[in-house]
Amino acid sequence: MANLTTQIHRLKLQNPVMTASGTFGYGEEFADFVDLNRLGAIIVKGTTSTEREGNPYPRMAETASGMLNSVGLQNKGIDYFIHDIWPRLKKYKIPFIVNVSGSTIEEYVETAEKLNSIEELPAIELNISCPNVKEGGMAFGTSCTAAAKVTKSVRDIYHKTLIVKLSPNVTDITEIARAVEGAGADAVSLINTLLGMAIDANSRKPLLSTITGGLSGPAIKPIALRMVWQVFQAIKIPIIGIGGIMNATDAIEFLLAGASAIEVGTANFIDPTITSKIIDGINDYCERNHFTSVKDLVGALIIPEQTVDMNIS
Amino acid sequence: MPNKFIHDFIVTKNIELNVSHFILELLCPEPLPKINPGQFVEIKVEHSPSTFLRRPFSIHEVNLQNNTIQLLIQKKGEGTRQLSYLKKGDRLNLIYPLGNSFQIVQHEKVLLVGGGCGVAPLLFLARILKENGNEIKILIGAKSKDNILEKEIFERLGKVFITTEDGSEGTRGFVIHHGIWRQTPFMFSKIYTCGPEPMMKAVARLAQIHRVACEVSLEQTMACGLGACLCCVVNTKNGNVCTCTQGPVFLSEELTGWTH
Incomplete structure (x- = not known):
């Protein structure tokens, strides 16, 4: 058995496999399929200061090797989470990380403050990259100034591990990564969904009630890998890799590109047991390739001498 | 005790009803759990690259003696067309049983x-x-x-x-x-x-x-x-x-x- 433990700032994980927000509910939905105590961490559904109804149906469209969603942060609000959901989750021995979303800086701060006071919750993931809400969301993640401002405001009142989830819908993701690092983020997770669109040619209508939505699944993996690699060159804080991870090999590719941990998202919909298989697969890979610790894989990409790195100008 | 499961079922029958509908009878490798009318399964469709997600199908009938369930399926797209090709002995991955059920009244x-x-x-x-x-x-x-x-x-x-x-x-x-x-x-x-x-x-x-x-x-x-x-x-x-x-x-x- 290889040493699979990894660390995101002060947050220690028994392995690098986490579940992406919005794809694993609160974990309980998958308890019949996965021993939740095996997971690195569970990142729960995007949570806002007050209850949100989300967007109208239809919210999902299947696309080539992926899916578009426009759920729009449907959740019952932070107070409901704290009083009605969290007490049920306490029995599990793994970290739960709340994905914090909002439309205004005040809303992010209010939610983060409430979570700061719950000792057993070791980290939050600041969602400045949701493409499916009219106000806030991705708007905070597509400008360096706004990203830094919301990160700094939450940093001032939140004293545990602060992860900022980045949007790929930008010209240069490394600039945003540097901005949130400078504003006090302890780690970044990337990527959130890519803004996309699907049309029904027969009815001549969009397939989503919001016309556009967020693309996820294996279709976005090469983009996510590229962005993790670029951000790894640009910042010093740990990176959590997300984007179309369907199996252990995909997960390992993200580690090699520079991620210290990974999040499994859309794959949970196709195989609810996949997280468990990915943990086993990472261990097998380490043993087969004589890595005693998964940490040795992080950024261990081998760049052959003749390689021309297009990212270096 | 879990109440939802994931297993590879084995196709025991594929009955063509008409040009666009067929029934799949599927044998569960474990004893079937309690299933109620109205519940459904989610199928992983193989050999259909355009069918990325699972597909939900309601349960048409349950036979506890044979440990089988039946699904009545309409050929609508690529995924259901692939399902219509399944033969006796083929495997099919199911998540089951899902959803709530009809309320059963008595003597009405x-x-x-x-x-x-x-x-x-x-x-x-x-x-x-x-x-x-x-x-x-x-x-x-x-x-x-x-x-x-x-x-x-x-x-x-x-x-x-x-x-x-x-x-x-x-x-x-x-x-x-x-x-x-x-x-x-x-x-x-x-x-x-x-x-x-x-x-x-x-x-x-x-x-x-x-x-x-x-x-x-x-x-x-x-x-x-x-x-x-x-x-x-x-x-x-x-x-x-x-x-x-x-x-x-x-x-x-x-x-x-x-x-x-």
Whole structure:
């Protein structure tokens, strides 16, 4: 058995496999399929200061090797989470990380403050990259100034591990990564969904009630890998890799590109047991390739001498 | 104790009903858990690259003695076409049983209304309702005579009425045009329906006029089937809820815009 433990700032994980927000509910939905105590961490559904109804149906469209969603942060609000959901989750021995979303800086701060006071919750993931809400969301993640401002405001009142989830819908993701690092983020997770669109040619209508939505699944993996690699060159804080991870090999590719941990998202919909298989697969890979610790894989990409790195100008 | 499972089932039968419908009989490798009428399964479709997500199918019938379930499937796209090619001995990965179920009344007179492939969950329901001492009548609507599904099987469980859009069998028109709705006094105390949404909405209106409870089985585009992705929501009196966990069966009066 290889040493699979990894660390995101002060947050220690028994392995690098986490579940992406919005794809694993609160974990309980998958308890019949996965021993939740095996997971690195569970990142729960995007949570806002007050209850949100989300967007109208239809919210999902299947696309080539992926899916578009426009759920729009449907959740019952932070107070409901704290009083009605969290007490049920306490029995599990793994970290739960709340994905914090909002439309205004005040809303992010209010939610983060409430979570700061719950000792057993070791980290939050600041969602400045949701493409499916009219106000806030991705708007905070597509400008360096706004990203830094919301990160700094939450940093001032939140004293545990602060992860900022980045949007790929930008010209240069490394600039945003540097901005949130400078504003006090302890780690970044990337990527959130890519803004996309699907049309029904027969009815001549969009397939989503919001016309556009967020693309996820294996279709976005090469983009996510590229962005993790670029951000790894640009910042010093740990990176959590997300984007179309369907199996252990995909997960390992993200580690090699520079991620210290990974999040499994859309794959949970196709195989609810996949997280468990990915943990086993990472261990097998380490043993087969004589890595005693998964940490040795992080950024261990081998760049052959003749390689021309297009990212270096 | 888990109540949802994931297993590779083995195909024991693939019965062609007509040019566009077939029944898959699937053997469970473990003893089947408690399954109730109205529940569904999520299938991983192999050999169909364009079918990325699982597909939900309601359970047509359960045979505990043989440890099999049946699914009634309409060939609609690439995924269901691939499923129609399955042969005895092939494997199929299922997550099951999912969703809520129809409420089973006892010793009442009930009407089941199925449109097209919407009869799929009604066979298992009809059998369980009969076992609970109910008097059952089944109203089946189809485009034409060739598209009436499972009529003979339903006839073993109760009286069957037919409507066809082209009049090739039974009453010409939609299910709502059948004379059974104009009987006075209206003899049913409960209605169960599954079919195209406009049909179910029209049935729900008639149920409301007759002041009878109506349970409808919805089909929404779905990803996880487990209540995690929040894609298959339907708007109800309690806000947006997941069809996969709070449904697929709803009382029509709970659904926004279904009754007046």
